[in-house]
Structure formats: C-alpha cells, structure tokens
Amino acid sequence: MEERHKELTQKLLQNNQLFLKYYQEVRETGIKQDFHQVIKPFVDEVKMETDEWKELMKKWLRENSRKHIYEKQIDLIAEHISDLSIQAFFPETSRTRFTNTNRTVEYFLTSLLMELKK
DSSP: OOHHHHHHHHHHHHHHHHHHHHHHHHHHHHHOOOOOIOOOOHHHHHHHHHHHHHHHHHHHHHHHOTTTHHHHHHHHHHHHHHHHHHHHOOSSSSSHHHHHHHHHHHHHHHHHHHHHHH
C-alpha cells in the first residue's frame, strides 16, 4: 500500500512543477486559458489525486506516527495544491505568494517522500 503513497506523492510533486510552468507561461504571454476546456478538467484531475493522497496519508500517519508530520500539515498542503492548480492559469496571481506556496508544497512533499522511503 505504501507504494501508492509514494506514487501519489511523486505525482503531486510533478503537478507542483507543472503549476509553476503554467504560471510562468501565463505571466510571460498574458494569455488566459479557456476555463471549461483547459482549467476545469486539469483542476478536477488534480483534486481527485489530492483527495486520494490526503486520505491515504492521514491513515498512514495514524498508523505510523512521525515526529514532524501532522494531519493539519496534510490538510494545508492539500489546500495549497488545490489553490495552485487554479492560480497557475491567471497572470494576475501574485508572483511572491504563488512561488512561496509552490516552494512550501515542494519542500513538504519532498520531505514526506523521504519519510515514506524509510
């Protein structure tokens, strides 16, 4: 089962990199994507993966207590991922806020992946 945890965490890390890529593209071009054709399907897919990840990680955390990982962090990172998946498509999104949130997600998921490999 922990393989699925790792797989989803890696997928979320890839998504996080995609968020940054999309955000940089939209900032450079200023072109917004079509909401129903591009944004909504992408956000829905990310949400589905994030929800599954969140539930698996909470269950894993209850069974494998870790000193520096808490359920509230899992919830917060899931919320950040959801926000980033939407904000990545809008050029008016604050660059500082977006990049700080993106880095937070990357740091947490990378740290979590190392914990899962122990």
